[in-house]
Amino acid sequence: MSQEIRGHPQALIDAEKGTLDPLPGSLSHSKDVKPPPSDVLLSSKEKDALVTTTTQEVILSAKPTASSVPKSKRVVSRWTLWNLWFNTYRKxxxxxxxxxxxxxxxxxSGHFPYGVKYSGTIVVANFNFAILMRNEVFGRFLYLFVNTCFAKWPPLWFRLGCTSVLQHLGGIHSGCALSGVIWLLFKVVNNFRKLNVTHDAVLVMGVITNLTVMISALSAFPWVRNTHHNVFERHHRFVGWLGLICTWVFVILGDTYDPVTRSWNLxxxxxxxxxDFWFTMGMTIFIALPWFFVREVPIDIELPSPKVAIIRFKRGMQQGLLGRISRSSIMEYHAFGxxxxxxxxxxxxxxxxxxxDFTRGLVQNPPKTIWTRELKFAGVSNTSTLYKRGIRICTGTGIGAALSTCLQSxxxxxxxxxxxxxxTFGPTISRLIHDNIEPERLTLWDSKARGGRPDTMKLLKEAYHYWDAEVVxxxxxxxxxxEIMQGCKEAGIPCFGTLWDF
Structure with a gap:
């Protein structure tokens, strides 16, 4: 019904994905400060008492050995794979x-008369709730409430549950959206079964509305989203808006036509x-609200390498937020950390x-202004305030979604x-890291200088125990x-990763 009705937060996926493949471009300043050996564990108080006078790089393990590079694929139990697959989203x-x-x-089957009489209400109620789960304003209030009320003091299992629920609200969104489509089909079929008392205009609008919401829903399927993002954006948004208009017409026609007297009550x-009138009104408000925050803003673009564009905006932000940007006010919006x-x-x-195409255009023809929603939406990192200590691990461009948490906490x-x-990423990102992150809470792995990727789980486990972390x-x-999610699950390390295949 709008840009917000989708199988899951594609924007969040785009913003939080990184790469393990070597990128052209390292913060190689390791010299003065050495962290504790990887086999020596410090308590939280000892770590807090550790004082350093430099902001240079810290590596948990010294120059890589053969054992630091994975030799064979890790065997993962079926139980672990099932638990990762059947996560909170799918639940x-x-x-x-x-x-x-x-x-x-x-x-x-005739055992739920309300569902037959008010099937239209159930349709728009499902769509209403689906859109609410993707509304930026609702999301920000929800994150604010959880972060304010449950920071650090409740049991760890409860705080982990809060993060899991907030991250996987898309499961409610997609479940309600798909249910709404099927309930709408049920209503249209029932209308055709009562041809003698249903006006032709109601029948025609029912079919048109069903087709538009089906196209909008189908365009949000994972294969379309991940392989044809622009197709997903255009159909999900513009056909969704058309579906909203058709829904209004369908609701008004259905509510004003009296099948008993076969007359219109205007x-x-x-x-x-x-x-259903009020549910449709709520749906319209939730769809329109984020668009009131769209602005064209000035930007500066730094091009440290042909692989990356660093976009600079005015004013600071709290950690854990993501923003959508576009070359135009209503066309494809792309999300970044x-x-x-x-x-x-x-x-x-x-x-x-x-x-x-979008990011390539930023490099080849850097714009002076760009369209964005001033109201940013919260990602999983926004719940970092719930935890006493944590690890933020990322690869490649994933630093864009991960860095703020470590800069601000x-x-x-x-x-x-x-x-x-x-x-690759230039002096701006390098300065932010070395000016704000102390060496004792920083590990930078240059896969080119070290001859390959690390044994990521070995590196992560050492950091997790050294830092007395609660979550990754x-x-x-x-x-x-x-790979990291599977390794953490089998090691008993609480973790949250990028959402894929939803």
Missing amino acids: FFTFTFGLNMIGLVLAA SGVDLIHHQ IVSEGRHAKYHYMIAGVQG PDWYLIWIGSEQEK FITSNYIGNS
Whole structure:
């Protein structure tokens, strides 16, 4: 029904994905400070008492040995794979979709009269709730409430649950959206079964509305989103808007036509007493609200290498936020993680890896202004305030989604795996890291200088125990994310990674 009705937060996926493949470009300043040996564990108090006078790079393990590079693929148990697959997202989807289908079966079999009489209300109620789960304003209030009320003091399992629920709200979104499409089909079929008492206009609009919402929903399937992003954006948004208009017409026609007298009741007073009218109104507000925050803003673009564009905006931001940007006010919007030293900083940044037409255009023809939504949306990193200590591990351009958490909180440890990071990402990112992150909570792995990628789980486990961390947040590509999530699950390390295949 809008840009926000989708199978999962594609924007979040784009913003938080990285790469384990070597990139051209390293922060190689290791000299004065050495961390504790990897086999020596310090308590939190000892770490807090550790004083250093430099902001240069710290590596947990010295020059790589053969054992630091993985030799064979890790064997993962089926139970681990099942638990990772059937995560909170799919649990939410199963619950919402399953509950709706039970109601649909009962209605179709004559055991749920409300579902037959008010099927239109159930349709727009599902769409209303689906859109709410993707509304930036609602999301920011939800994250604010959780971060304010449950920071650090509740049991760890509860805080992990809060993060999991917030990250996987897309399961409710997709479950309700798909259920709404099926309930709408049920309503249209019922209308055709009552041809003798249903006006032709209601029948025609029912079919048109069903087609538009089906196209909008199908365009959000993972294969379309991941391989044809622009097709997904255009159809999901513009056909979704058309579907919203058709829904209004369908609701008004259905509520004003009296099948008993076969006449039209054009009284507005009667119309506003229908439930589906108010659900459609709410749906419209939730769709329109984010677009009130769209602005064209001035930017500066730094091009440290042909592979990356560093986009600079005015004003600082809190950590854990992501922003959408576009060349035009309503066309394709692309999401990137926001890098900022804090709310009172002069600038915030987005790191755009050159991977498609949009980012390639930023490098080949850098614009002076760009369209963005001033209201940013929260990502999983925004819940970092819930934890006493944590690890933020990322690869390649994933640093854009990960860096702010470690810049703004002394309780978070950064692991960044890439190739020649300083050459690729430039002096701005290098300065932000070395000016704000102490050596004892920083590991930079240059895969080119070290002769390959590390044994990521070995590196992560050492950092996790050394830092007394409670949780690990991961930003990587599909393969890297899967490997780290599987390794953490089997090691009993709580973790959250980039959402894929939803």
